[in-house]
Amino acid sequence: MPELAEVKLMTEFFNSQTKSKKFRAVHKSPESKVKTDLNLTPTDVDGFYVEAQSRGKESIIILKGVKSNEQRTLNVTYGMSGYWKKVHELSKLPDHSHLMFEAFDGSIMCLVDVRRFAKWKWVTGWSENRGPDPVFEFDLFVENLKQNSHKKIFNKPICELLMDQKYFNGIGNYLRAEILDRANVNPWTPANVAIENGKLLALCRIVPAEAYKIGGGSIKDWKNPYGEQKMTMKEWLQCYGKKESTIDKTGRRVWFDKKYLILNEEK
DNA sequence: CGTCCACGTCTAC
């Protein structure tokens, strides 16, 4: 579920709920199969502070010892259904909470994830197999494409490459549909040709930024920290779930305008 | 009841 906009919103929500708060431990649910050793938090007796950042569909949470200089970084991805929720006590732990940050005041930040596709691990930096953030690192994002566009993988249709997190970190199924639709680009145009279209690249920044602005998609049970949404995601979407669709080579459904139907049949 | 579908990766023939 969460794409660039939702991951960004979630890290902001995480920070708003944890700023200046002291944490004592991190736990996982018994059902979770993630093997990461969560005892490796800073060892301060006074606990640690936390701060989240996002880059595309990936987030990191930095844990800093309250008095020491100890620091550790946890990388968190959200799969299809992960989101953060804060509760005031253990007895209020939501169903499907799988990663829990326990504060000294008894409150808990929970990674709620019905499908359990979310993952976490200790890291020293952002994943190397993911590119720059198209919204918050736009120039690096463009540079990364230009430097790699000679590669064979750029012969693939743009609709397939748009889902490749090495080049389009944060773009998922609804964003690719909206970007291609607004760019007026045939989804089966070879990627190296399509990215010559400056409009397409500009939309890789504009479209997720808009999704962010309206408060992101409908994550079940997750409330946008910016309060009442002026527009729902359903109203905002122009293509995804509304126009034509077919299954792409990776098994995902691609949404596109009917004017590309014929060309799609020929491929 | 059953079958299909979902805003995402992973790894194994």
Next chain:
DNA sequence: TAGACCTGGACGG
């Protein structure tokens, strides 16, 4: 390029 990993909501009989 299948499947595997998961739960639950929508919808059909």
